[in-house]
Amino acid sequence: MNGTATIALAGNPNSGKTTLFNAITGARQRVGNYPGITVERKEGTINLDDVKINVVDLPGCYSLSAYSQEELVARKVLVDERPDIVVDIVDATRLERHLYLAVQFFELGIPVVLALNMMDEAGKQGVRIDSARLSSLLNCPVVETVARSGLGKQELMRKALDHAKQRGGIWEPLKISYGPDLDVALDHMVEKIEAARFMTNRYPARWVALKYLEADAEVLASGRTLGGPAQELEVIVQRTREHIQKTLNTVPEALIADYRYGLINSILRQNVLSHERTQEERIDVSAKLDSILTNRLLGPAIMFGVLYAMFQVTFTVGEIPMGWLESLFGWLGETATAIIPEGLVQSLVVSGIIDGVGGVMGFVPLIGIMFLMISFLEDSGYMARVAYMLDRILRIFGLHGCSAMPFIVSGGIMGGCAVPGVMATRTLRSPKEKLATLITAPFMPCGAKLPVFLLLIAAFFSENEAQIMFLITLFAWTMALLVSKLLRSTIIKGDPTPFIMELPPYRLPTLQGVLIHSWERVWQYIRKAGTVILAVSVLLWAAMTFPGLPEEAASKFAADRQAIAASAIDQEQQQALIVEIDNLEAQATLKHSVAGRIGSFFEPVSQWAGFDWRTNIALVGGFAAKEVIVSTFGTAYSLGEVDPEDSSSLSSRIAADPAWNKATALALIVFVLLYAPCFVTVVTMAKESSWRWALFSTCFNTALGFGLAVVAYQVGSLFLV
Ligand code: GDP
Ligand code: MG
DSSP states (O other), rough: TTEEEEEEEOOOSSSSSSHHHHHHHOOOOOEOOOTSHHHEEEHHHEEEEEEEEEEEEOOSSSSSSSHHHHHHHHEEEEEEEIEEEEEEEEGGGGGHHHHHHHHHHHHOOOOEEEEEEEOOHHHHHEEEEEHHHHHHHTOEEEEEOOOTTTTTTHHHHHHHHHHHHHHHHOOOOOOOOOOOHHHHHHHHHHHHHHHOOOOOOOSSSHHHHHHHHHHHHHHHHHHHHOOOTHHHHHHHHHHHHHHHHHHSSSHHHHHHHHOOOOHHHHHHHHTTTEEEOOOOOOHHHHHHHHHHTOOTTHHHHHHHHHHHHHHHHHHHHHHHHHHHHHHHHHOOOOOOOHSSSSTHHHHHHIIIIIIHHHHTTTTTTHHHHHHHHHHHHHTTOOOOOOOOHHHHHHHHOOOOOGHHHHHHIIIIIIIIIIIHHGGGGGGSHHHHHHHHHHHHHGSSSSTTTTTHHHHHHHHOOGOOOHOOOOOOOOHHHHHHHHHHHHHHHHTTOOOOOOOOOOOOOOOOOOOHHHHHHHHHHHHHHHHHHHHHHHHHHHHHHHHHOSSSHHHHHHHHHHHHHHHHSSSSSOOOHHHHHHHHHHHHHHHHHHHHHHHHHHHHHHHHHHHGGGGOHHHHEEEEEEEOOOHHHHHHHHHTTTSSSSOOTHHHHHHHHHOOTTTHHHHHHHHHHHHHHHSSHHHHHHHHHHHOOHHHHHHHHHHHHHHHHHHHHHHHHHHHHTTTO
């Protein structure tokens, strides 16, 4: 241990890990990411007795199986980095549940010190724990703590260091009996594993065998690439599985869990845990609250109320700071326009950089406010109840209770934003369910798509505005659920993860906790999205600017302007005509640009859905940000600047255009709703999953949107026109 030691903090979510980590390390923290995934890696350093201790905060997890990224990461850190000791933080008020993870550390053999956290809460609830007895039964040091006040943290660190020294890095796996059936199979497998030294450089042999019995996806996969006795092991597992099914009518995973809980219970029953039920009125507040908040009838009603309120607050309160940022970037743009001489550089700085980055930074207040409330709901324990209530419905479509929030945030009630929506998929533990949610959440009618719908409805369906809007929302949900069902039964196939997220007791969150949790998420967005977005917005600007109009064409417009300026008509009329020419020039430039050429290039195909080249440019621009669709329409229809809020003139222009009819409008609504998410969302998706999936969703959503738009146009042409 020569002067340095590594301590890994582990524990179930909500056990107080973050609070304890903060109490121990104070400001000396570093936050990073585990390579390739979005699970956060937090570390901090402290000094104790001349030893420099590196404290690693492992992701919160319920077990060391491969159900979620968090569990995989925690396991990987333990076996690859081999910390000197694991400090396992358990909630003393839910000792039985929380010891489940501890048992798995014991089975792995890594040295463990147990922190019995929330001792204040336990005291209030009348829970009595004999920690000395627990320590001797578990054969590991146990320290009582109250993370909130920092009580016990010194003792904890000291005991951890002493125990680490004493064990000297030796792993001593605990051997648990899993009953006659499994024990025989385990012994048989251990023999083969040891003989071939199969994965034993990383795990104890019995652990590998257990993971095979538990059908652990990661261990099975790496076993297959290693070869060796992998196939034999799988045969033994298969036989055992069939046998267990026949005799006990269950699966090995369940049996293994039963025996682990059995072990825990047998320990707790030896006078370790007792409940003091002196006062009748001290019935658990959480249970009381739950009887209302998760009531079969009241529960969903309250839930929709809470979600709706949250959504309202996000978008109404968020509007205020968003306005400030808008003014700030508007001012920056004006200043830049004034300082930099007219030309390409000005256009690059104003349209490319300031507008691009401004568009992205505009989301920050929304994200901040939304995460403040999500963090509050999460820390209070209510979020877990929402997921629990929605789980049964969403499960039918291959999703999970935790998918509800991303959908709602993305615009599921109308007018959200897919960027925070995609980020909200982080609460999903299973990578497959997270992926399905992530790909389908952008179908929701986000706030930027609304102006497009409003424009088209005003032009063609003004009689039933509200109904059409409602139908659009309904259609979005239907598509999201059906598509995720489709994905989950094809390319992201896999069994649903059981809803094993426990319902934590309700707690009043601390302001500091909520602020820290929100800030971490907001900062990640600013830092990560910010860099890529700058590059892409410059690229889009270039596509709509280059190549510029050829010399003759540009000089023809200039000559026209001069002719008008020299003519005898009055000042005001001149001005109007010049604006008209400016707009025509802008339109010509646009058609000539790369984006314009792309628009024209796709016209033969997009005609099937009734879209001409101008619509195509707007849609290409819409990839930058859906807000751009309406403003690009403005340019393309030579109306100059169009305020997306007041698009009445544009809508009458479109309504009068012979190229447009109800079928075209319907097809465009369908397409805008479903096609590729805007690139800010795509970047966020890539950060949350991988570029492969982000690109997949871009192509898949566009193909799906186009297919349905063609159907809408063709069918609409038959019935609507
Ligand atoms: P994590 O999910 O394990 O990181 O848990 P957090 O550190 O975020 O804590 C979850 C909640 O429990 C927060 O609201 C904390 O303020 C609260 N908490 C943490 N430790 C204690 C404690 O010892 N006593 C009490 N009463 N609350 C605690
Ligand atoms: Mg935490």
